[in-house]
Amino acid sequence: MSPTPSLGGEEQLTEVVVVRHGETSWNASRVVQGQMDPELNEIGRQQGVVVARRLSREAKPAAIYSSDLKRAVETAEIIAKACGVSNLVLNEALRERHMGYLQGLKWDDAVNKNPDVFKGFDIFKITKGSDPDSRNQEIPGGGESLNQLTERCVSYLNKIAREHIGERVVVVSHGAAIVELCRHTDPPNSSIRRNIPNTSLNVFHIFGVTGRWILERYGDASHLASEDGFLENAFGGDGASA
16 A cells, blocks of 8 residues: 555645554453553554554555554554654654543443443434533543544644655554544544454545545454464454453
8 A cells, every 4th residue: 555645636645544552451451541551462562563564565654653652652663663664753642532530440340430421432423312512521530522532633643644745654543542533534413433453554545735534444454364373363353352
């Protein structure tokens, strides 16, 4: 896959390949990570090697950007080494959603503790009678609303796109952040529920002048299913962590 400078005579674009970090022990144990900072587990490191191998066979990125949380940084470093890219930029704008006082809890306990927060995760399809203000709900303990998460992630990807018009870049980020990036491409007042496995590829074309986004692919973890039996067995062939 190589960057497409323009489509049908239209303005130039940037191809942004957003990769979710590899698995951590918190993923496997169904613990709310948010902006807590666990490292990759051994499976996550192997996932990183496999996705890096795939990316190294494609067009070389002009740069690699990453969240500054350990699980993303380690994934990005594996990719940068495999692709021969020395330009690795870390930025907190690519971090996971801050989950406030729910961070560190088991998911089931967090849902029971504050079910209203998790209603926000279901607003990927807006239905009649739903409350649009729930996307503005901040989580106690310094947590973010979904709209705050969207604003910081979309703004930073637009900045990256403007700096790399006509090029391809790789970005390493987190599950909820990537879901919101995908949601940004959906039609107004509607959205699509999406599964974003660990180390999946999510490919965006961002146009330099208009700022228009096109989601080319999402949740692509085919590299995990097509590699050795360990990975296929560990992830049921679809790359999805617990």
